[in-house]
Amino acid sequence: MSKRISFQKKEEWFQFYSANGEKVNRKTEIRIDPLTKESSRIVFDPGTKFTVPDYTEEAKETSGKNCPFCPDNIMTMTPEFSKEVVSEGRVQVGEAILFPNLFPYSKYNGVVVFSKEHYVRLEAFTKEMITNAFQACQTFLQQVKKVEKEGVYTSINWNYLPYSGGSILHPHMHVLVSETPTNFQRTIITHTKRYQEETGADYFNELYHAEKDGERWIGEHGNVGWFHAFSPKSHNDFQFIFKDKTSLDGITEGDWEDFAKGLQAIFATLTEQGMASFNMVMHISGDEALPITGRFIPRLTIGGLGTSDINFFQSLHQESLSYKIPEEVAALARKHFQ
Structure with a gap:
């Protein structure tokens, strides 16, 4: 350690x-x-129980002609990139299709739809489905890189189900390229640079070795290691690191498959706890040459009123709360990696 x-x-x-x-x-x-x-x-856990939400009825109402991401509509109701960025207008890998966000968060904002299925429960996400979607993101980012050669900040982001802020039930992700880092990216870049200057070492590589085989370690497949955050941002907080991978150019299809297997284990961990919705961010450092890393937290409601899991403490004090003990959650997740 x-x-x-x-x-x-x-x-x-x-x-x-x-x-x-x-x-x-x-x-x-x-x-x-x-x-x-x-x-x-x-904080003290009063024995809070969570129930996986069921959107079967909502899926019937919002699918087909009512959904721009469903197969009959996606090629006619979604926009296309300029030919200078994506020569085909959209990126397609298997059933995954990536196209511009109509309401962009940054200079480049792609949306990737996972598959033709409108409502996909966590247990129904296949390795192929996940791999295709992330490969589509990779292809798009590599094409943007040819246009924007430097000074950009990149991330892949996933809101799953309405609790997470997802506005469309059909599973999709956002991929962002911006000239300006988000606060999350700025914080990581600033502190890892400081750590490098003070110690001469890469922080995330040291964190990986500090956590590996410890009580918060969950497991790894290939080059992708998973562990629970020591200081969590929610009731679960899963961190992942692509070891020795600082650029998307070095990520292979096998790496994405290994990442997908890890995600499936995390999905099973959420399901066992009665959770389903989540937010995920993957930070791709670019010029900073940091390992590709990310965090994954569940989103949920609490109590009979459907109370939000975020209150004044998180939203204004900017301090996260957790009912769950990281080491206990890691032990639960470890079972699904074995």
Whole structure:
């Protein structure tokens, strides 16, 4: 384990009395992210149970003629890239089709639809489906790179199901290329550069070795390793690293297949906990020569009112909360990798 990476945490205890006069001591654990030094809090879990949402009825209402991503509409209702960027107008790998976002978040914003299926449950995502979609993203980014040779910030992003902010049920991802980094990208770049200057080492390579075979380690397939974040951004927070892969040019079809197998194990972990919706980001560093990395967190509602999983603490204090203990979630996920 790297002695330069520090996993710091502290406990705060709140003492109060229940309605029947019984003394209660309740712990909040504050964990410090080893890279950014941002904190997150693991709070008391009242035994919250989650239920996988079922969108079968909504799928019937929104599919077919009502969905621009369904097969009868996708080639007539979605836009095309300029020929200078994508000569065919769209990128297609198997059933995956990538085209421009009508409402772009950045200079280049592609949307990739996974397959012809309108509603795909987590357990129904196949290795081929996932691999094709990410290969389509890779092809698009390589073509953009020929036009934008430097100074761009790249990511692949996935909102799955409405809890995540996904506005269309048909499974799709966003791929972004911008002249300006997001706060997430800026934070990673700034702190990894500082770590490199102070230690002479690559932070993510050291993190991989610090976590491997530890209590937050989940598993790996090929060049892709998975572990749970020490300081989580949600009730689960899965991190992945493409070892020694700093550019999409070095990612092979086999690497995408290995990544897909890891995602399937994470999907199974969510399902076992009664979760389904999630946000995922894959950061591709470009000029910074960092390993390709990413994070994956579930999105959910809490309680009978369908309460959002984000409140003032996350939205305004910018501090994440988790009911779940990272080491326990990692142990659960490890079973699905074996």
